[in-house]
Amino acid sequence: MINNDVLRSIRYMLDLGDQKLIDIARLADPAFDVDRDTVRAMLLREDEPGHVACSDEVLAHVLDGLIVHLRGREEGRPPRPVEKRISNNLVLKKLRVAFELTDADMHAIFDAAGFPVTKPELSALFRQAGHRNFRACGDQLLRNFLKGLTLRVRGGQASG
Known part of the structure; x- marks a missing residue:
């Protein structure tokens, strides 16, 4: 499935704004940087002008950040490395x-x-x-x- 579709689904499901989506991605790695304009471009449909493909790295950060957001961070354990490929x-x-x-x-x-x-x-x-x-x-x-x-x-x- 296209990463952008997964990102749009998660955003809609949880009723997240652009900044909240960025904040969730940063929960996986505070050094991770994606700006609001890029997130907006990723949320556009493929046929809309300005559409940007969502990379595996961005989706991995969002998914890992979602785990931390919903369940909390495991104290005493180092953060897991973010996956390079998302299936x-x-x-x-x-x-x-x-x-x-x-x-x-x-x-x-x-x-x-x-x-x-x-x-x-x-x-x-x-x-x-x-x-x-x-x-x-x-x-x-x-x-x-x-x-x-x-x-x-x-x-x-x-x-x-």
Whole structure:
């Protein structure tokens, strides 16, 4: 899935302003720097003038910052290094951690989006890439998860 779509979904889901999105990204690494104009350009649709592609680095900072924002920082542990490559599986994992979702929560989210997933399918998404039962998370699956999570967070309203 395109990083910009994930960024837009998170912003809409949590009703975040541009500055709050920047603040969340900085929670992962205070030295990380992205300006408001760049964030606005990343939130534009691909066909709009001034659109800028959201890099894996920016999305990784936002996702890691979201974990700190929603769950707090782990005291006494050094911050985790930010991933260089972001896959749909990693987005799913980080959102699961950030929102403290159980397997039952995940199934309810997929069901709410009208995209039920079986227990084996769900567990395969969270396996290591080399595992024989690993399953890559497709764009449609991630899109439906984001839709269902938005319904859960916003209380039934999901359009963005």
